[in-house]
Amino acid sequence: MPVSSLPSPYGIGTLGKAAYDFVDFLSDANQSWWQMLPLGPTSYGDSPYQSFSTFAGNPYFVDLDMLVEDGLLQKSDLKGMDFGTEETKVDYAKIYRSRFDVLRKAVANSTGRDEEGFKKFSEENACWLHDYALYMAVKCKNDMKSWLEWDDEDIRLHRPEAVARYGEELKDDVFFYEYVQYLFFKQWDALRAYAKETGIGIIGDIPIYVALDSADVWADPKQFQLDEKNCPKEVSGVPPDYFSKDGQLWGNPLYDWDFMKSDGYGWWIRRIEGAQRLYDVIRIDHFRGFEAYWAVPFDAETAKDGRWVKGPGMDLVGTLKNWFWNIQFIAEDLGFLTDEVRDLLRESTFPGMKILQFAFDSREPSNYLPHTYDENCVCYIGTHDNTTIMAWKDETKKADLKFAQQYLGLNKEEGLAWGMIRGGMSSVASLFITQMQDYLELGAEARMNTPGTVGGNWQWRMTSKQITKKLTERIAETTRIYGRSNDKWLKSFYET
Numbered sequence: 001m002p003v004s005s006l007p008s009p010y011g012i013g014t015l016g017k018a019a020y021d022f023v024d025f026l027s028d029a030n031q032s033w034w035q036m037l038p039l040g041p042t043s044y045g046d047s048p049y050q051s052f053s054t055f056a057g058n059p060y061f062v063d064l065d066m067l068v069e070d071g072l073l074q075k076s077d078l079k080g081m082d083f084g085t086e087e088t089k090v091d092y093a094k095i096y097r098s099r100f101d102v103l104r105k106a107v108a109n110s111t112g113r114d115e116e117g118f119k120k121f122s123e124e125n126a127c128w129l130h131d132y133a134l135y136m137a138v139k140c141k142n143d144m145k146s147w148l149e150w151d152d153e154d155i156r157l158h159r160p161e162a163v164a165r166y167g168e169e170l171k172d173d174v175f176f177y178e179y180v181q182y183l184f185f186k187q188w189d190a191l192r193a194y195a196k197e198t199g200i201g202i203i204g205d206i207p208i209y210v211a212l213d214s215a216d217v218w219a220d221p222k223q224f225q226l227d228e229k230n231c232p233k234e235v236s237g238v239p240p241d242y243f244s245k246d247g248q249l250w251g252n253p254l255y256d257w258d259f260m261k262s263d264g265y266g267w268w269i270r271r272i273e274g275a276q277r278l279y280d281v282i283r284i285d286h287f288r289g290f291e292a293y294w295a296v297p298f299d300a301e302t303a304k305d306g307r308w309v310k311g312p313g314m315d316l317v318g319t320l321k322n323w324f325w326n327i328q329f330i331a332e333d334l335g336f337l338t339d340e341v342r343d344l345l346r347e348s349t350f351p352g353m354k355i356l357q358f359a360f361d362s363r364e365p366s367n368y369l370p371h372t373y374d375e376n377c378v379c380y381i382g383t384h385d386n387t388t389i390m391a392w393k394d395e396t397k398k399a400d401l402k403f404a405q406q407y408l409g410l411n412k413e414e415g416l417a418w419g420m421i422r423g424g425m426s427s428v429a430s431l432f433i434t435q436m437q438d439y440l441e442l443g444a445e446a447r448m449n450t451p452g453t454v455g456g457n458w459q460w461r462m463t464s465k466q467i468t469k470k471l472t473e474r475i476a477e478t479t480r481i482y483g484r485s486n487d488k489w490l491k492s493f494y495e496t
Contacts, residue, residue: 011083016063035203057184135215137173204279209252237303244452247303287331379429391444
């Protein structure tokens with residue numbers, strides 16, 4: 001359940017009351033985990049996988065009612081603001097135009113407030129906070145253009161004298177972006193603490209790549225495969241697959257793995273430390289890219305002309321395992337898999353992913369069928385890149401649907417979505433996760449993302465009335481039947 005999809009009167013989900021209500025719902029429904037999409041600030045296309053920073057939080061998620069409660073805003077400051085009128089869709093254009101005006105009022109009202117707290121936050125996050133804030137301030141000065149298009153080459157290339165000069169010239173804007181991060185993490189820390197007290201852990205995503213238009217690349221270009229002008233030589237993508245005949249051209253800069261290895265993968269260690277600040281379990285997106293990645297010429301129009309290049313493999317994975325011995329990782333091992341990728345997953349000991357929507361190919365046996373699982377995996381009906389199961393029913397081949405009906409013993413009384421839920425819950429997978437849309441039995445209108453497309457994605461929102469007592473009890477009972485209940489007493493016993 002993405003944070004952006006939570007109910008809210010302000011156009012997009014936030015870290016406010018609806019998030020706390022969702023934690024309560026999970027607890028009442030005997031659940032143990034809330035998996036969410038990346039929490040970073042989104043850029044063009046609104047994808048949480050293309051963020052201005054791998055460390056920062058999304059300003060849209062700062063709850064405005066909480067700012068009113070804290071005295072940083074007046075309720076009147078929110079009147080007349082247009083955050084969009086559709087209850088079930090995020091209107092990113094309207095939020096972009098309105099949200100920062102409100103946040104600037106809040107930051108202006110922060111003068112003399114919580115100075116010690118902000119100072120401590122700034123010191124604890126010094127490795128990224130100022131670079132991110134300066135980056136955003138310079139972007140604003142340049143009409144939000146990517147840093148590759150900035151006219152001043154000195155600041156575009158992050159030369160120290162220019163960094164100091166712009167830092168002084170834009171110090172008010174820099175402070176604004178730093179303080180918004182302080183507000184985000186203050187609210188996030190409170191929500192995460194509440195979830196922990198309630199017995200709910202947080203599973204979060206980290207994209208394998210960072211966005212080209214980001215503070216990460218601008219401030220630390222030596223970590224990436226860039227030329228002397230800091231332009232990418234090749235960019236990321238995936239070859240033609242199930243989702244797209246042309247492949248997917250993601251456009252992220254590729255890592256300079258040799259340079260990263262030279263200091264013991266310090267950049268990745270800092271990145272996982274940032275994710276650890278947010279999540280209890282970390283899902284590594286596109287895990288297969290650690291074994292080999294698809295490199296596409298920077299000027300290519302599609303991903304078809306790419307090539308496979310060897311990645312760092314167990315050298316990096318082993319470093320992360322040894323450094324973060326107390327963190328559980330999930331490997332997103334989907335896409336084009338080879339024996340080498342399977343060997344890397346096996347050696348990592350990370351649980352991989354099993355997607356039920358991929359299981360029912362009537363032409364050939366699939367290792368996504370539940371009877372093929374071992375315990376060390378996570379079973380999903382679908383991910384944010386899949387349609388909902390009710391839409392899958394209409395879009396899949398009739399023979400595949402018939403196979404699913406036979407395999408799972410589906411029937412009209414139970415319904416397709418709940419039959420799929422039963423199939424996943426009754427598997428031996430160590431963890432089973434369902435998109436909220438499938439618990440709600442929603443159709444194609446609730447799809448989160450269609451890979452390979454820009455526009456119309458990441459918009460679905462749940463309404464406040466869709467979670468009912470009947471639904472909560474049904475989830476709780478199904479979870480209990482298959483032995484997946486959140487046993488709070490046992491959890492508390494082991495923690496003690």
